[in-house]
Amino acid sequence: MARLGSFRRAADELFVTQAAVTSRIQALEEWLGFEVFLRHRRGADLSPQGxxxxxxxxxxxxxxxHGREEARRAKTYRAHYRFMGQFLLLEGFSLDWVDWMKANAPEVSLTLDSSFSTFAAKEISSGLLDLAVGYQYKTVSGVVFEPLFTERLILVTSFANAEDWRNNYIPIGWDEEFDDDQRRFIGELEDSYRIRAHFIDAARAILLRESASAYVVERSAEPLLKKKQIKRVEEAPVFERPAYVIYPSNPTHPDVQALALSGLREVTKKLGLANT
Known part of the structure; x- marks a missing residue:
């Protein structure tokens, strides 16, 4: 109802009668002691209380x-662990950790998801997530952000002549510190770009579709550089940013968390990413 704003459409989507939807909402409102929806001729909208x-x-x-999923898996697995990683870290890092967990914790089942670390921190704080890796830091009570390794951001271009990189620069979103560094570097280009990519992999994809330039993670750019699909802008500054492992200070499964963190650190070293 909150999404559709219509008793009829809600009933159609749930495959029940409109009267059934109305009855359930009325029962909920009676139990809560306030109106969740304000009715009108077009349907209903959330009330201020709603x-x-x-x-x-x-x-x-x-x-x-989550509780239902935990209970169902209890017959087969000792614990269920929920992991979230930013998409950029999925193939070249997170799945290596999944393989490590499968080998070292076969009695633990896993759920994998992908989103920004700021969202992951909120999910961890709410008890809906156990572990995450990501780039953006956010102070959240009860949530630990531990630096895991450092990523290098380099400027690359798909223009035939690297000196033309300014002709179609795509700013990326990373964090406030990078935004300031990027703004100082590109100067007057700040006001002339057509596209801004908050999702850094979107910038990398655009580079392969048209002549453009953007900062990308060096690790993800290496295969494209080797194939000569893009070029590095040598005179541009390199920016370093931390990747964090994010977890609750009071975990549901302390032993599984200790094992999972050990696996992340081992994978980091194996991939040559560990901070020196």
Whole structure:
């Protein structure tokens, strides 16, 4: 209802009658002691109380779903562990950790997801996630951000002549510090770009579709540089940014967390990413 704003459409999507939807919402409102929706001729919108309530309701549903999943897996596995990594870290890092966990913790089942680390921190704080790796730091009570390794951001271009890189520069979003560094470097280009890529892999994809330039993670650029699909802009500064492992200070499964962190650090060393 909150998403669709219509009793009829909600009933159609749930394959129940409109009367059933109305009855369930009325029962919920009676139990809560306030109106969740304000009815009108076009349907219904969240009331002021409903707007405050909706996030708590969604979190409750997520917790129930997680509890159901935990209970179902209890017959086969000792523990269930939920991991989230930024997409850029998936293929070249996170899946190596998954392989490590499968070999070293076969009694632990895993759920994998991908999103930004700021969202992951919120999920960890809410008890909906156990471990994450990502790039953006955020202070969240009860959540630990531990530097894991350092990424190098380099400027590359798909123009035939690297000196033409300014002709189609794509700013990327990383963090506030990088935004400041990027702004100082590109100067007047700040006001002339057509596209900004908050998702850094989008910038890398655009480089392969048209002549453009962008900062990308050096590790992800190396295969394209070797194939000569892109060129490095040699005079451009290199920016270093930390990658973090993110976890709760009071974990649900302390022994599994200790093992998972050990695996991440081992994978980091194996891939030659460990900070020196």
């Amino acid at each position: 707007q405050r309530f909706i996030d708590y309701a969604r979190n409750a549903i997520d917790m129930i779903e």
